[in-house]
Amino acid sequence: MNVIVLEPSDFIGEGVVRLCDRRREHARKHLRAEPGDRLRVGLLDEGDEAPLPNLGHGEVLRCDREALELRVSLGERPPAASGIVLALALPRPPTLEKVLQQGTALGIKRFLLFHSRRVEPSYWDSSLLAAAALRRHMLLGLEQCVDTVLPRIEMHRGFAAFVEERLEQERARGVVVVADPEAAEMCPCGGEEGSLCLVLGPEGGFVPYERERFAGLGDRMVGLGPRILRVETAMVALVARLGGPPTVLWK
Template sequence: MNLLLFSAADLCAPGEIRVADQRLQHLHSVHRAAVGDSVRVGEIGGLMGEGRITALTDRQATITFQLDCNPPPKLPVTLLVALPRPKMLRRILRGAAEFGVEHLVLFNSYRVEKSFWQTPVLNDATLRSYLLQGLEQSRDTVLPAVTLERRFKPFVEDRLPGLLQGRRGLLAHPTPGAGAAPSTADTPLLLAIGPEGGFIPYEVDMLQSAGLETVSLGPRILRVENAVTALLGRLLAPAH
């Protein structure tokens, strides 16, 4: 936890918060915190700044703070990922928040198992908790938007065109002759990544017809989570 995030519910006085959950456990077990120690804090959706621990017990911590720093800018990427299995989904949620993705769309495709849509990870509170973990790691306060699209064809035909407005659409798919994935995000992008086993030809055709151009990371076939990390890592690199 490189940033202790808080909301209005944590305020106990102006400029002062009180925490008694996993954040307290982290202060004790990882930071080995003590009264008087400073800690980096941020208000969810707002500014960041410096906090100081003024009281600390096994039950709660009280922290005074001053916020004076903007969060880092978002990566101008709308990330479309065919819904992966729950264990992988957790890592992708954290990773998307860490990389600063603006908007994450989890959508259906032929090779997505129906049971994946029943996972508790998709509950609002659980989604939020994994995204917050990513923000804590990367020192950010702004949650990415998350959209669930359970039907492939209506999504691609009716809503994908709107998401593509003002963006270059890229389809990460190992196709012979596909161009190389970009190495910077100097323009807003929409990036689509398929399920384990990849998109079926019908889905590739629909996505290409919607305006996405196929790109490749090379000859190796990567797991979904590794493809997400590899592509976002390239985009995060500053332009030379």
């Protein structure tokens, strides 16, 4: 935990918070916080507007087995968000946990979960898709990367409607890049300015019909070479390449 993410309900007075959950335990056991210490804190931002200057420090007033109390001073802005929208064929729950945490840490602010042929239908019934569970994993990502802006998640259970209608909104804003192990083109480093939507398929990849549908709509099919990677590993590698400085220009 590199930042303690606060919520409005944590405040007990003007500029003072009291924490009695895992954040208190982390500060007491791992940070060994004592009165007078200053800890990195940030107030959670769940809005869609420009990020607020919600980062700062908290002076420890109390830290014991019952509560952590901090006097909070904010005024710094969080790091810039990634320009990438991540569309992900719904993976196994343990994989989704990793993608949400790592994607959030990389600055992703919008996740689009969708169905495809090789997605197990039972995944849509997972308790992980409950709002509280999704939120918990994104908060872990924010704590890792010292950020305060909570990402948004959309869920789309129909493949055709998602690809033809929802992704059309992303095509209108910028480029849609589909990662596929069978793609002939290597994923470039960097890209053109503007919005970029990265589409990542299920374990086992897209079926031929799905590949043809993406290609027929003009989406860019790219790969990472001959190695078959886990979804969470491929996501990190692709976001790092696409979000980095351009060395191969889009044509």
